[in-house]
Amino acid sequence: MYSKIKYILLMFLAISITSCEEEFLDRTPTDAISASDALASQENMQLVLNGVHRGLYSQSQTVFPGGNSARANNHYWIPLGDNITGGLIHSANANNLSWRSAMQWNEHTQPTSLTVELLWYHRYNIILHANLLINGITSGELTETPELNSILGQAYTYRAYAYLSLVQHFGRGYLIGDPATDPGVPLLFSSESPFTSQPRSTVEEIYTQIGLDLNDAITAFENGAPRPSGGAEAKSQLNINVAYGLKARWALSKGDWQTAADAAVKAREGYPLLSESDWKAGFYTNDLSEVIWGSHVIQAETTFFRSYFYLASNTFNGSQIRNNPKIADRRLVDAIPDTDYRGDVFLPDAPNSNTSAANGNGGWANNTNPLYTTEDEFDAAIAEIKSEYGLVSGHNTHPYMHFKLKQANPGTIDPDDIIYMRSSEMYLIEAEAKLMMDDLDGAKEALRPLAEARDSAWNADDFTTEEDFFEHLKFQWRLEMWGEGFGYTNHIRWDEGINHAADGGSGASEVLYQNAYQVEKPSLNDDWIFKIPLAEINANPNLSTSDQN
Template structure:
């Protein structure tokens, strides 16, 4: 990692100043002449570095650090990847823009040379090293302590914890299905500069989880005396605050089976973020201004992600070939199980006509679509969906296609926000944690507000034992958080494999999905673990081919 660390460190001033697509940011001190002590001489400079880290979450990574590539735009790719890998976000046809089909077929994260493995690894360590530079400067005690500085401190610790949690959940065996005290984790780096002698080996999963806990506790303490996060604008929720730290601690605890901590932290995280109503839930998940969004990236209009964006990969209203030729569908077993009284069912179009003659299920085009007996009915339904969702006949349709994620400007390539954390997730975490503790009543109470908001006939009391309640909580997570990227980590925590053929089938094509059509559960299949980038093995003397997953 040593060579890569040096490359990442010199990008600090770039993060300070890259705020637009104008030319003026190019007039700067050369990066090799800037040191952290110069770049971080004040709270204002630290905030600029944080703003750069915020931007790195959604920018094309060629703009963020040496070795970045335009094919990935940070979490635009990695958030929906979680549902793409888990088989929740289903491809209806053969399209491979940005390697999205390759990911779905499990032919990317299983290769040490893949772009996804490399960029996810280096982006998260880039985040860690910038957080380290801020934390080191704060520890010097040379900058006056103010509420604003405490907010910066809280964000730095939170970012470091976020990056380590992301790394350990992708590049190591799941905590609950492995042996964390001996399973290899990822290198824990707590300095912004390292000599060759200071490079670190992988350590253990437990080492990483312990550091995450220390960082989140430090973040929560700092936020306790910090100035509050601004509110009222979409960009405000790009900044991290105490709710984000509590939410990440809830995720951390859930992933390791610390059920009591998960429940209490989730309850704290959602305070002040009321559940969305039906109109907001159906509005498209395209802005951080929604009431229950705790954290997300406000994607600025001048950021040229466009065909690298989250919505390009999975929103059926984005005007890109990945969508027009390959509308994304949901697992029909999930959709069919949604009660008719639950308004979330409305965003999945069960009877959309199969307009693509190259559809993977072989039922594309009128005459092959079993849902329609006349051309007129087929065409009328297509036109109705076009009108309702702002698309045209240049977009193919497919049964069970979704309109949960919708562009603010449907049929365009405009960038939209990325949502990372919502209060709904926190209700679900508390419910799952209390169910795992055997507290059926507590779990029902945690789940009731969410269920009753979404379903007019909801009655949580029918799930009156731990087994039935856990099954229901899993259903609610799959439905409420569908498309938001939680499928991969959920399946690892629950030790569930992928079986598109079971129980009537998901609607996925075995020919298209190949070996990913059925995948053994994570506890017996190490293919769930991302490969360490070959470039890291080549550069880091502490990580050898024997350390590869």
């Protein structure tokens, strides 16, 4: 942070819109204004905020010096949570953007890896610009307006979001460690050079700051202007529901169950559950009724072969997907009742057309599915899947492949939105929080709207003990939020390891997954904690090698 962050703000602000060269604008598609003018007006502060919005999904080299085109920020960080925990399963050997290396636990466990370095600097980039806005607005030099309060609310929410991400990745899980003494991450409040930070604060201190920021965000939003109405782009702007949603996540991760339940209810107000057709549409747009917050990816800043959908969606026309269709854990898919329409987006009987498949069963010559008795039947099934889902000729198919995440224009490299928060998550949080308070009936009632909306035969009476319901709730989390990046934080909160071999197997290849095929639970394995970038330790005078996780 110390070496790079002192340049981040300058890069973001130093060149004004009127004096920018066209080349810079082509390379750096953000709203940039001069440093001296950044806090001069409410309008300029909104431009800074818009830059943070776009920085969530832009290529990292456009956000800070030393960034890299191989990571487009949340396009990578969101699905990473399911990639490293084995929910989003690779069916073949492909390592574009180090996606296989991350799956094999060879990225977040290495202090020199691009993944840990860019995640660290991206989150501190958000904090730096949030500090700029918070410090500028709270100085009292501008007249308070509802619009200015909304900017302030977004800045506090962004800072809380970034610190929660940092402490959950670079610190030990709150519920499985000793937060009062476990090292967290450095706190940074400066918005002026030299941007020095404190040494690593404890996990508890970081969580306390997050809580303060979220409370301040909610207060500011209560006195602010409403989020603009409109299309998918409106939900790129943060609002009070986003702040409550983050408060629900924060409280759940620290065991503040009542706060988590209460905040989850407030977060989902005004965001009705999806219909069956909308749930199956592909999760490519913020326009979905459940979406509380997401990045609206504009054409001028698309990342193409660095996108979320390139890494995770089987309709994307890129080699990472064509050669390596992503599959779901067959233990999860096989457990989905026939009455639950979410099962329709997984294809357990898809032919394995990939002769390079990791399981060695690719191609008609290696077919093991008794549904296909002739090569013509095998080929016809492949053709039908390609036709139905818009795949191109080079796309491979594989048993248990998914079509939950689908592009607006399948078979292309077109950009799509990144969804960060849905109301479904809030039902799951409320149900889990109530269960943790030993309120089994309350937990069932909290889950009921979501469960009944998805499964026409769902019956709360099927679960008679807290243990039974907790296992079912975990199933609901894994199914509803599959592919949306919650695997990592769920595993840590539940203190669960990874075992692709258990209970009949997940469908992952041990040869491909290597040491990540079976991983001990987080309380017993410090490799769940991301390494601090070596570049940060070498440059920051407040950190040393003894601070490494």
